[in-house]
Amino acid sequence: MPTTKVFLIGAGPGDKGLITVKGLEILSRADVILYDHLIGHELLDHAKDDAEKISVGKFAANHTLPQESINDLIIEKAREGKVVARLKGGDCYLFGRGGEEAEACYGAGIAFEVVPGITSALAAPCYGGIPPTHRDCTSNIAIVTGHRKKGDTRPIDIPKAGTVIFLMSVGNIENIIQSLLGAGYAADTKIAAVEHGTCYDQRVIKGTLENFLDVIKDHPLRTPAIFIVGKVVELQEKLDWFSRKPRILLLGNYPERYAHLGTIVHRQIIQCVETNDGSQTAQSLQNAKKQDWIVFTSGNGIKFFFKKLYALGLDARIFANTKFAVIGKASGERLAEFGIKADLTAETESSAGLLNAFAGIDVSGLSILLPQAEVSSEQLPQGLAARGAKIEKLTVYKTIEKEIDDVDLDYIDQILFTSGSTVKAFVKKFGSVPEHIEALCLGEPTQATAKQHNIDAKIIDK
DSSP: OOOOOEEEEEOBSSOGGGSOHHHHHHHTTOSEEEEOTTSOGGGGGGSOTTOEEEEOOOBTTBOSSOHHHHHHHHHHHHHTTOOEEEEESBOSSSSSSHHHHHHHHHHHTOOEEEEOOOOHHHHHHHHTTOOSOBTTTBSOEEEEEOOOOTTOOOOOOOOOOSEEEEESOGGGHHHHHHHHHHTTOOTTOEEEEEETTTSTTOEEEEEETTTHHHHHHHSOOOSSEEEEEEGGGGGHHHHOOGGGSOEEEEOSSOGGGGGGGSEEEEOOOEEEEEOOOOHHHHHHHHTGGGOSEEEESSHHHHHHHHHHHHHTTOOGGGGTTOEEEESSHHHHHHHHTTTOOOSEEOSSSSHHHHHHHTTTSOOTTOEEEEEEESSOOSHHHHHHHHTTOEEEEEEEEEEEEOOOOOOOGGGOSEEEEOSHHHHHHHHHHHOSOOTTSEEEESSHHHHHHHHHTTOOEEEOOO
16 A cells, blocks of 8 residues: 555635644644645644645635646655645535545555545534524525636526525626526525635625625625525524624734633734853753742743753753742643642732732742743842842743734734733734724733833733
């Protein structure tokens, strides 16, 4: 049996969480990733550091590469002995030309596998609050493409079904509606468009076959969008669960921590990088075992502290007589990965929370090491020093601004600032916070930075 070199993977319709477990596992070990424009780009964060990532486009009627060139590229990379992940929006085979790519692999003698994906034909109606079937409405559906092969001028085939779902049809909607009416569908038949299905900027536009063209004149359609025709559209207002969740722009790290708050739109606007070591840093690390306490205010501080420690040939065994404090549960879990259980964990994840955690401990005369960022709040070191502790601050990382994917603030309800650095980076890129957006922040230092930039932010306890 030949070794599989090419994997055609359905990435789902946009929400990165809708890729399959199998697809994500293969993606994480692929040598080459050929991806479409409409995938959730956060999926590429799961690629190996040395993976080659190639965009092959696939915009409507505007492809970065023609299909034949994509086929050739898949085969070329596979013949180089590389594992190729062809990451396709939605499902590979449903109107996705995955069949043509599989045929090309077969013709070239390249072993391939297909990993199905969730199609937008089912996911977009679900996120739009429209079940494609319902016992009180219909027990059958038809899925139709409104897009034809270039040069194919045949009319759209309209099936008789309780629900008809059209994909790739925005540019042909007028013809589709006329075809539906011509096929005997009543003028008052319900129709809905779901734009950018499963994404934060999803929008649902409803009407009837009789008035829908007028409706979309007032609300111009964006691509991609699907159309749903049938009685099930009447359920949309009742079952519209997705739009009821607040859409929260998160500019920091760890989006999974905040998923319970709403739909997280993750745009990491700052990146934490290790600082260059000097003799003073090395000496502090060498002497770290003599500290009474080491206090971590972030998971990044933990990561970079131990990275530097390991570079000196040291590890957790030197801390037999040292106690550790962390700013929260997540940081405690991160510390445990390095073989150390936290002696003290703040109940509230903030500098004030850490100070409160130390309230019952006499720190007078104790030596406390604070591994931290290049720019950090003074609340904790000053608070501990005021109680008589001997504080040593050790810079182990810094934050730098990074480019982010576009985000449409018109579709954002809240912004969550996780640090002063995220506030500064946002203001630099976007200016002020739009009036319709509520600003949230973690901790008083972040709130203070927001106020300095004329942002009225409310503190939340995540």
